[in-house]
Amino acid sequence: MIRNFVLNEYREKLKCDYLDRRSSLKGEVQRQIIHMLTGVTLIFLIRTAGSLALTLLLLLLVLYVLMSGVIMVNKLPQSLSAFLCRWGRPSKQSIPLQGTVMFLFGTTLSFILFPEKIVYASIAIVAFGDSVATAVGVLAGNHRLPYSGKKTVEGTVSGTAAAFLASSFFVTPVQALVGAIGGMLLESVVDFQMIREFNSRTMLKLFLNDNFLISIFSGLLMFFIGLL
Numbered sequence: 001m002i003r004n005f006v007l008n009e010y011r012e013k014l015k016c017d018y019l020d021r022r023s024s025l026k027g028e029v030q031r032q033i034i035h036m037l038t039g040v041t042l043i044f045l046i047r048t049a050g051s052l053a054l055t056l057l058l059l060l061l062v063l064y065v066l067m068s069g070v071i072m073v074n075k076l077p078q079s080l081s082a083f084l085c086r087w088g089r090p091s092k093q094s095i096p097l098q099g100t101v102m103f104l105f106g107t108t109l110s111f112i113l114f115p116e117k118i119v120y121a122s123i124a125i126v127a128f129g130d131s132v133a134t135a136v137g138v139l140a141g142n143h144r145l146p147y148s149g150k151k152t153v154e155g156t157v158s159g160t161a162a163a164f165l166a167s168s169f170f171v172t173p174v175q176a177l178v179g180a181i182g183g184m185l186l187e188s189v190v191d192f193q194m195i196r197e198f199n200s201r202t203m204l205k206l207f208l209n210d211n212f213l214i215s216i217f218s219g220l221l222m223f224f225i226g227l228l
Contacts, residue, residue, distance in 0.1 A: 029139070032131035038100065039127020042107055043120050057108040064101050071096040099211050106215030114219045117170045118226070122219040124166035125183040126211055133159025133187055151188040160184040167222075175222040183218035186210065 046053045095101075103126060110119045137155025145151050163180035171179070190210045 029135050032135045035099075035103075035131045036127045038103065039123050042104075042123050042127075046111070046116070046119065054108070054111055057104065057111055061101070061104045061108055064097055064104060068095060068097045068101060098209070102209040103211040103215070106212040110215045110219045113216075114223050115226075118175075118219050118222045120170040121167035121176060121179060121222055122183075122215045124170065125163040125179055125218045126214045128166035129159040129163025129180060129184050130187055130210055130214060131159075132162035133184060145188055148188055156184055156188045159187065163218075167218075171222055171226070175225045178225050179218040179222040182221040183214040186214055186217050 045056060049056045106126070107119070107123055110122050114122070133151075133155040135155075136158040137152040140154055143153040145153060145156065160180050163183055164176050167179055168176035170176075187210045190208060190213055
C-alpha cells in the first residue's frame with residue numbers, strides 16, 4: 001500500500017504538460033543519443049574493468065536502483081524534474097530511470113551467461129538498434145507494421161541495419177545479422193509496460209522491457225549461431 005502511494009505521488013509530482021510536441025520530439029531524439037552513449041560507455045567500462053567487470057556492473061545496477069528509489073520518495077528539484085520530463089519518458093515509464101535499470105540488468109545477466117564478445121554485441125544491438133529504430137520511427141516513420149500499432153517499417157529496418165553494423169565489430173557477420181534481426185523483431189513487438197501499482201503480478205511487467213529482453217534474446221541467438 002505504501003509503495004503504491006509512493007509511485008502515485010511520484011507521478012503526481014512530475015508534471016510535463018508544459019512540453020509541446022516539438023519539445024517532446026527533440027527530447028526523444030536526445031534521449032536516444034544518450035541511450036547510444038550509455039551503450040558505448042558500458043562496453044568501454046567492461047573492457048577496462050577486466051576481471052572486475054561483473055562487480056562493476058552489479059555496483060552500477062544497485063546504484064541506479066537506489067537513485068530510482070530516491071527520486072520517487074524525495075521532492076524533485078526543478079532541474080531534475082525538467083531532466084526527467086525531457087529524457088525520462090514519463091508518459092511511458094512510471095518508474096524513474098526504468099529503461100537504464102533494465103538495460104543494466106540485461107547487460108549484467110548477459111555478462112554471466114555469454115562470452116564477452118557476445119555481451120559487447122548485445123549491448124551494441126540494444127544501444128544502436130533500439131535507438132535508431134525509435135528515432136527514425138518517430139521522425140520519419142510513415143508505414144505501420146501490420147502486427148504493431150505503434151512501430152513502423154522505417155524504424156525497424158533502419159534499427160536492424162544499425163544493430164548489424166554496430167554488433168559486427170564484435171562477432172562474425174552471420175552472428176551480427178541474426179542477432180540484429182532477432183533483436184529488432186523483438187523490439188517491434190515489445191512495448192513499455194506502465195507500472196501503476198506494486199504487486200507480484202505487475203512487477204513481472206518490469207521485465208517486459210526491450211532494454212532487458214533484447215540483450216538476452218539477441219545474445220542467445222548469437223551464442224547458438226556461434227556453436228554451428
